Amino acid sequence: MMIDIPEALVSVADVIRSHERFVVIAHFRPDGDAIGSTIALGHALQAMGKQVRMLNEDPVPERYAFLQGSDEIGRTPRGPVDAEVVISVDNGAWKRLGDRSVVSLANAPLVVNIDHHGSNECFGAVNCVLPDEAATGCILYKLIRLLEVPITPVIANALYAAISTDTGSFQYEKTTPEVMRMAGDLLSKGVNVMEMNRMLYQEVSWKSLMVTREVLNGMVLEEDGRLCWFSLDLETKGRLNASPDDVADLVDSIRVIRGVKVAAIFEEMEPGVIRVSMRSKDARVNVAKIAEEFHGGGHALAAGIRIRRPLAEARECVLQAIRVACRKALG
Amino acid sequence: MMIDIPEALVSVADVIRSHERFVVIAHFRPDGDAIGSTIALGHALQAMGKQVRMLNEDPVPERYAFLQGSDEIGRTPRGPVDAEVVISVDNGAWKRLGDRSVVSLANAPLVVNIDHHGSNECFGAVNCVLPDEAATGCILYKLIRLLEVPITPVIANALYAAISTDTGSFQYEKTTPEVMRMAGDLLSKGVNVMEMNRMLYQEVSWKSLMVTREVLNGMVLEEDGRLCWFSLDLETKGRLNASPDDVADLVDSIRVIRGVKVAAIFEEMEPGVIRVSMRSKDARVNVAKIAEEFHGGGHALAAGIRIRRPLAEARECVLQAIRVACRKALG
Ligand SMILES: [Mn+2]
Ligand SMILES: [Mn+2]
Numbered sequence: 001m002m003i004d005i006p007e008a009l010v011s012v013a014d015v016i017r018s019h020e021r022f023v024v025i026a027h028f029r030p031d032g033d034a035i036g037s038t039i040a041l042g043h044a045l046q047a048m049g050k051q052v053r054m055l056n057e058d059p060v061p062e063r064y065a066f067l068q069g070s071d072e073i074g075r076t077p078r079g080p081v082d083a084e085v086v087i088s089v090d091n092g093a094w095k096r097l098g099d100r101s102v103v104s105l106a107n108a109p110l111v112v113n114i115d116h117h118g119s120n121e122c123f124g125a126v127n128c129v130l131p132d133e134a135a136t137g138c139i140l141y142k143l144i145r146l147l148e149v150p151i152t153p154v155i156a157n158a159l160y161a162a163i164s165t166d167t168g169s170f171q172y173e174k175t176t177p178e179v180m181r182m183a184g185d186l187l188s189k190g191v192n193v194m195e196m197n198r199m200l201y202q203e204v205s206w207k208s209l210m211v212t213r214e215v216l217n218g219m220v221l222e223e224d225g226r227l228c229w230f231s232l233d234l235e236t237k238g239r240l241n242a243s244p245d246d247v248a249d250l251v252d253s254i255r256v257i258r259g260v261k262v263a264a265i266f267e268e269m270e271p272g273v274i275r276v277s278m279r280s281k282d283a284r285v286n287v288a289k290i291a292e293e294f295h296g297g298g299h300a301l302a303a304g305i306r307i308r309r310p311l312a313e314a315r316e317c318v319l320q321a322i323r324v325a326c327r328k329a330l331g
Numbered sequence: 332m333m334i335d336i337p338e339a340l341v342s343v344a345d346v347i348r349s350h351e352r353f354v355v356i357a358h359f360r361p362d363g364d365a366i367g368s369t370i371a372l373g374h375a376l377q378a379m380g381k382q383v384r385m386l387n388e389d390p391v392p393e394r395y396a397f398l399q400g401s402d403e404i405g406r407t408p409r410g411p412v413d414a415e416v417v418i419s420v421d422n423g424a425w426k427r428l429g430d431r432s433v434v435s436l437a438n439a440p441l442v443v444n445i446d447h448h449g450s451n452e453c454f455g456a457v458n459c460v461l462p463d464e465a466a467t468g469c470i471l472y473k474l475i476r477l478l479e480v481p482i483t484p485v486i487a488n489a490l491y492a493a494i495s496t497d498t499g500s501f502q503y504e505k506t507t508p509e510v511m512r513m514a515g516d517l518l519s520k521g522v523n524v525m526e527m528n529r530m531l532y533q534e535v536s537w538k539s540l541m542v543t544r545e546v547l548n549g550m551v552l553e554e555d556g557r558l559c560w561f562s563l564d565l566e567t568k569g570r571l572n573a574s575p576d577d578v579a580d581l582v583d584s585i586r587v588i589r590g591v592k593v594a595a596i597f598e599e600m601e602p603g604v605i606r607v608s609m610r611s612k613d614a615r616v617n618v619a620k621i622a623e624e625f626h627g628g629g630h631a632l633a634a635g636i637r638i639r640r641p642l643a644e645a646r647e648c649v650l651q652a653i654r655v656a657c658r659k660a661l662g
Contacts, residue, residue, distance in 0.1 A: 172525060173524065203589045213547035
């Protein structure tokens with residue numbers, strides 16, 4: 001398969017070839033791209049005969065524990081970690097390695113930063129930041145090809161998981177023809193596509209279903225079905241034992257309703273502190289403008305606010321602003 | 332892009348080149364592959380200067396009405412339809428064109444059958460049935476390449492929709508490296524990947540969310556979380572105004588629960604007639620064996636039963652058989 005090797009990867013390959021002892025680490029609260037990238041790069045380095053420690057601030061999330069190699073990712077220990085090179089993957093800022101990891105890795109002689117976040121702070125001595133790439137897994141696919149390391153089934157599965165999860169199963173904007181070809185090549189190198197996708201997407205935790213149920217029972221549709229909202233108070237979060245991850249994407253579960261133009265979630269973070277997440281599906285309704293009225297921010301189609309007021313009050317004044325914007329824009 | 336052209340397609344291409352007036356039609360209650368295939372082939376024939384009527388027994392489902400060209404698919408009229416060649420796409424049996432279509436097309440001089448269902452009855456004078464293909468859209472991609480018709484944006488979008496929906500967004504078993512390459516090529520020919528996938532997967536009807544809510548509120552987890560079931564009576568179906576399509580895949584919504592080994596749906600079809608759908612996620616629990624006890628059938632991991640008994644009774648005796656099987660197989 002023909003691929004373009006980005007220039008920035010050549011320096012990364014040089015560093016790898018000329019050193020022996022590596023740490024590979026991704027951002028804290030790791031997602032599929034973070035875990036898959038750690039495993040893939042870790043195994044590629046091992047295949048080159050390097051010494052590698054794969055670390056993360058947090059444990060591997062249960063949903064990615066099925067990936068072969070995930071059990072080799074240890075939690076960053078307290079106290080300095082010895083390595084010649086720390087390679088940070090899928091991580092936009094040094095501090096996002098996590099508090100403990102930042103301390104433990106503070107004396108790393110050389111930091112390499114491989115990432116696809118546009119906001120990346122280029123904290124490495126060598127930085128390979130490619131915001132057009134759909135996943136860090138895509139960058140590592142190219143790096144591993146450049147290093148001429150054979151793509152073993154473990155590496156193929158890890159890279160596929162990284163790319164699939166970061167593209168929402170090949171649906172998001174950065175899913176280019178090249179992404180499809182790379183994923184296809186990985187399928188030919190030992191990924192069982194059915195089993196992999198069953199593990200990635202067909203194993204939902206009971207708790208997350210209970211959160212979904214709460215949303216479906218409590219959501220309110222108004223303005224002729226153009227506005228849908230849901231509010232989540234502390235008592236309910238406690239009852240559901242919901243972690244920040246469990247409720248992070250709630251707004252998506254109501255955004256998808258056909259006909260809805262604006263979706264909003266009101267989440268009580270602590271007593272009297274409300275986080276509002278808004279999504280617009282219609283360019284004529286700019287939710288960033290609404291957020292600005294309440295000192296929040298974001299983009300035209302995705303914006304957020306933090307308000308110090310009781311939940312019902314905060315909700316009512318933001319909803320009123322949304323209603324006005326909807327009627328003005330949509331008639 | 333290199334592709335293998337299946338032998339059976341060469342005869343189809345010959346028929347197309349040597350005739351002028353075509354009907355393109357897919358199975359009744361059309362899915363994404365049926366609609367996308369009809370549009371893609373219809374437009375390819377038009378590009379060759381042929382006369383084409385695109386027909387279907389049923390209207391284009393609302394969720395596929397966004398596809399350009401879908402408004403050219405008419406409902407099969409009563410009375411004979413005149414054409415030299417009827418090309419059936421994504422359709423395993425002549426009768427599955429629908430009652431009216433079967434009558435209207437009864438006098439077709441030549442029937443061509445292009446499909447990927449293993450159960451296809453080869454009802455055409457020319458049959459191109461390729462069960463290894465992930466979608467009829469994949470076969471048509473190859474046919475259109477063979478015919479040397481340029482892939483316009485309309486054709487690219489239709490084929491992408493066909494392939495994506497029939498593979499569950501590139502997740503099912505038949506998603507080969509070739510499928511990924513074909514989809515990638517379509518992305519380069521005028522598919523807006525973000526917008527397309529938003530329309531395909533991010534626009535859920537209120538009714539289907541209400542059905543999901545009913546399931547989440549009514550499902551029962553037992554046997555230490557290994558068995559999950561839900562029963563749907565006629566009264567509830569009526570209240571939800573649920574069509575057969577709305578409840579067709581309900582068992583999937585509980586099958587996905589982490590830890591569940593067997594999922595079962597009990598659906599009251601008419602008073603005292605119960606349809607049971609069972610899914611196993613563990614090869615040690617063979618649901619076809621359980622189905623056989625009640626004169627049903629299926630495969631080890633997916634089986635069904637139809638029982639003439641009141642809902643509660645039917646449910647209890649099948650559940651008991653499942654419980655016994657679970658305990659025996661899993662301890
Ligand atoms: Mn990423
Ligand atoms: Mn099909």
